[in-house]
Amino acid sequence: MKMEQEAKEYTLSVLTEDKPGLLNRLTIIFSRRKINISSLNVSSSEVAGVSRYTLVVTETKEHLEKVVKQIRKLVDVLGAFVYDEDQIFYQEIALYKVAASAFEQNGMIEKLVRNNGARIIALDKDHIIIEKTGTKHETHELYLALEPFGILEFVRSGRVAISKSKRKTEAFIKELESSRSNKLSIKDF
Amino acid sequence: MEAAVEIKEKKETVLGSEALLKCLLKENVDTIFGYPGGAIMPVYDSLFKYENKLKHVLTRHEQGAVHAAQGYARSSGKVGVCFATSGPGATNLITGIADAQIDSTPLVCITGQVASHLLGSDAFQETDIIGISMPVTKWNFQVSSADEIPYAISRAFYIAASGRPGPVLIDITKNAQQELMEFKYKSCEKIRSYQPYPDVDEDKILEASKLINEAEKPLVLVGQGVTLSGAEKEFKQFIEKAGLPVASTLLGLSALSTKHPLYVGYTGMHGNYGPNLKTNECDLLIAVGMRFDDRVTGDVNKFAKQAKVIHIELDPAEIDKNVKTDVAINADAKQALKLLTPEVQEKSYESWLKEFKNCDDKEHEKVKSQALFPEDGELKMAEVIHQISQITEGKSIVVTDVGQHQMVASRYYQFDQKKSNITSGGLGTMGFCLPAALGAKLGTPKRQVIAIIGDGGFQMTVQELGTIMQYNIDVKILILNNNFLGMVRQWQELFFERRYSFTEMTNPDFVALANSYNISAQRVSERAELDDRINEWLSTEGPSLLEVMVEKEENVFPMVPTGSSVSDVRLE
Ligand SMILES: Cc1ncc(C[n+]2csc(CCOP(=O)(O)OP(=O)(O)O)c2C)c(N)n1
Numbered sequence: 228m229k230m231e232q233e234a235k236e237y238t239l240s241v242l243t244e245d246k247p248g249l250l251n252r253l254t255i256i257f258s259r260r261k262i263n264i265s266s267l268n269v270s271s272s273e274v275a276g277v278s279r280y281t282l283v284v285t286e287t288k289e290h291l292e293k294v295v296k297q298i299r300k301l302v303d304v305l306g307a308f309v310y311d312e313d314q315i316f317y318q319e320i321a322l323y324k325v326a327a328s329a330f331e332q333n334g335m336i337e338k339l340v341r342n343n344g345a346r347i348i349a350l351d352k353d354h355i356i357i358e359k360t361g362t363k364h365e366t367h368e369l370y371l372a373l374e375p376f377g378i379l380e381f382v383r384s385g386r387v388a389i390s391k392s393k394r395k396t397e398a399f400i401k402e403l404e405s406s407r408s409n410k411l412s413i414k415d416f
Numbered sequence: 417m418e419a420a421v422e423i424k425e426k427k428e429t430v431l432g433s434e435a436l437l438k439c440l441l442k443e444n445v446d447t448i449f450g451y452p453g454g455a456i457m458p459v460y461d462s463l464f465k466y467e468n469k470l471k472h473v474l475t476r477h478e479q480g481a482v483h484a485a486q487g488y489a490r491s492s493g494k495v496g497v498c499f500a501t502s503g504p505g506a507t508n509l510i511t512g513i514a515d516a517q518i519d520s521t522p523l524v525c526i527t528g529q530v531a532s533h534l535l536g537s538d539a540f541q542e543t544d545i546i547g548i549s550m551p552v553t554k555w556n557f558q559v560s561s562a563d564e565i566p567y568a569i570s571r572a573f574y575i576a577a578s579g580r581p582g583p584v585l586i587d588i589t590k591n592a593q594q595e596l597m598e599f600k601y602k603s604c605e606k607i608r609s610y611q612p613y614p615d616v617d618e619d620k621i622l623e624a625s626k627l628i629n630e631a632e633k634p635l636v637l638v639g640q641g642v643t644l645s646g647a648e649k650e651f652k653q654f655i656e657k658a659g660l661p662v663a664s665t666l667l668g669l670s671a672l673s674t675k676h677p678l679y680v681g682y683t684g685m686h687g688n689y690g691p692n693l694k695t696n697e698c699d700l701l702i703a704v705g706m707r708f709d710d711r712v713t714g715d716v717n718k719f720a721k722q723a724k725v726i727h728i729e730l731d732p733a734e735i736d737k738n739v740k741t742d743v744a745i746n747a748d749a750k751q752a753l754k755l756l757t758p759e760v761q762e763k764s765y766e767s768w769l770k771e772f773k774n775c776d777d778k779e780h781e782k783v784k785s786q787a788l789f790p791e792d793g794e795l796k797m798a799e800v801i802h803q804i805s806q807i808t809e810g811k812s813i814v815v816t817d818v819g820q821h822q823m824v825a826s827r828y829y830q831f832d833q834k835k836s837n838i839t840s841g842g843l844g845t846m847g848f849c850l851p852a853a854l855g856a857k858l859g860t861p862k863r864q865v866i867a868i869i870g871d872g873g874f875q876m877t878v879q880e881l882g883t884i885m886q887y888n889i890d891v892k893i894l895i896l897n898n899n900f901l902g903m904v905r906q907w908q909e910l911f912f913e914r915r916y917s918f919t920e921m922t923n924p925d926f927v928a929l930a931n932s933y934n935i936s937a938q939r940v941s942e943r944a945e946l947d948d949r950i951n952e953w954l955s956t957e958g959p960s961l962l963e964v965m966v967e968k969e970e971n972v973f974p975m976v977p978t979g980s981s982v983s984d985v986r987l988e
Pocket residue numbers: 817818819820821822844845846847869870871872873874896898900901902903904
């Protein structure tokens with residue numbers, strides 16, 4: 228009997244041409260296989276005209292590799308890479324809205340902000356906005372700490388991640404332009 | 417001199433609709449299958465004056481147009497082209513596009529769309545065909561201004577035909593068709609984010625040849641990849657040098673002549689006994705241009721577990737998807753085989769081949785002899801196919817629909833020429849055959865095209881008899897009529913205790929129906945008359961139809977029931 232691999236959290240980094248409709252094409256590959264995307268971020272990359280999608284999913288490596296191959300097959304995808312936690316630096320940003328009255332009660336909130344490496348980015352007569360950048364675990368910790376004071380609104384961004392790999396995006400794309408080599412077989416995950 | 421250059425470079429101002437046709441001509445398109453409507457009328461208006469350069473075939477349904485384009489593409493090896501209007505016209509293409517996607521058929525489908533200022537507003541006959549077709553196209557693109565047309569079309573043809581082929585949809589808004597643009601065309605040669613042909617890893621070739629040279633019971637499974645790559649010759653050289661027995665998948669049929677001494681049969685759910693059984697006995701499985709579909713593998717956890725696996729495959733996403741490989745060669749079949757053949761030793765496997773022969777004898781005794789040479793009773797599908805195969809010497813293009821007749825045709829037609837098998841494999845689309853056959857005939861006018869259809873599937877796209885009549889397309893249509901949705905009935909008999917839930921059909925008079933389309937037709941139900949009727953039918957000039965009344969409750973065997981192992985292939 229084959230052992231079922233265990234599902235783990237992985238971060239996917241997908242480099243694409245900056246074209247409309249691609250997000251849809253990408254997410255179809257996940258939804259077909261009923262894989263839940265737990266976080267998604269789209270931004271420009273360091274190369275003009277190239278977008279970077281960062282996705283977080285919990286899956287077995289084996290299943291995910293099949294998904295990645297299907298992503299690489301999309302015509303406008305330049306490259307797709309899977310990383311586990313050790314292979315990347317990553318952050319998420321969280322914003323918390325707390326009533327000004329709670330803030331004024333005592334110095335507790337201010338202390339929490341300081342101790343958690345967060346900061347206050349807005350302060351008006353009704354409420355304050357706290358910002359914290361960190362891992363999901365860290366932003367969640369602060370959430371729990373602030374909860375007793377009443378959180379009026381909370382939002383957390385998708386994960387942004389940078390790999391520890393030495394590969395340079397620009398050189399990678401240059402290579403695609405000059406060679407007939409297959410983006411699909413590039414091993415450097 | 418300078419003046420001449422200038423004249424040559426002088427740009428031509430044309431309407432977007434005409435630019436589209438000019439692009440198609442640049443891509444060497446000669447035939448378009450289509451159906452007009454409001455949102456594509458400017459294109460049809462331009463087509464009026466291109467009538468002599470571009471043959472447009474008006475089908476009777478957009479599904480007919482797309483299947484015809486598929487048949488055209490698969491017989492000719494060129495890209496199939498179809499036109500449809502927005503909304504219902506476009507959605508009617510979807511089944512064929514999905515079929516082409518799963519069976520790797522190069523298509524460029526052009527749809528009209530409402531004017532760009534109306535997009536997203538639920539305008540009359542607006543559907544989001546880009547969104548709808550996204551999961552079933554290799555690529556799609558919406559053109560909303562005329563000057564994007566050459567870009568879109570050049571990419572469309574490049575993407576559809578290169579690498580693992582597939583369907584592309586280009587949606588063109590009405591305003592883009594009506595705008596003027598300066599026409600300039602450059603065919604697409606490279607897209608940096610799309611690398612259709614991998615460099616072959618020579619180490620893998622050596623690893624594969626080592627496994628082949630050491631094997632004692634090797635078996636090759638050939639798929640459509642060989643046909644798509646045009647590698648029939650290289651494939652034959654490879655297996656002949658290494659002495660390898662070859663079994664074919666459904667779509668691999670006709671890549672190697674069934675008469676070849678190393679050909680051991682057809683594999684998969686209704687394939688031959690030997691290839692299924694021996695898949696679980698071989699020590700090396702060499703898969704060439706096939707994708708281990710579940711209709712081939714049965715229970716994949718019990719598939720060829722004892723064997724080492726070599727997979728030669730162009731699409732990297734297919735490698736290790738269903739079956740884990742020991743050596744994967746990610747390459748076009750032709751290129752890989754050219755490199756592999758010099759590395760393999762000349763060998764032969766007499767006793768191993770004999771085992772296949774023994775299996776075949778057993779299949780003959782249990783299945784074939786009764787199916788092919790019954791002495792009494794109603795006509796059987798197999799004997800009809802066998803007769804046709806004998807008469808045509810296996811040299812015709814055989815287009816089949818989906819069901820029992822398809823499996824029987826695949827089992828008993830003895831393909832002797834390449835690119836002769838056209839069927840809906842991956843999607844199993846009933847209604848595929850009739851339009852695909854007319855397309856196949858237009859793609860290869862010199863070859864005889866035989867359409868083999870069940871009474872159920874025939875009625876799914878029967879309206880295309882009108883197209884066959886109007887353009888006098890010489891297809892020979894065979895209906896194997898069992899007055900049942902036969903394949904479903906077979907499953908009901910075997911797995912649902914004979915509860916024939918909605919599978920019996922009351923059919924029209926097919927002969928009269930064909931006659932009403934001016935297509936000559938006859939019906940046969942007597943064994944003694946079969947030969948003559950087939951000969952008459954095949955020698956009739958122009959399109960003709962033969963309806964053969966066959967046994968109502970015949971089952972196709974062998975069979976690997978869904979979810980079973982290939983070694984559990986049943987002979988009865
Ligand atoms: C569009 C579509 N609908 C339903 C099916 C399911 N199906 C597969 S085979 C079959 C029966 C086909 O009957 P017929 O065309 O008479 O051929 P036979 O099996 O009798 O040769 C059906 C309904 C299908 N493959 N395609």
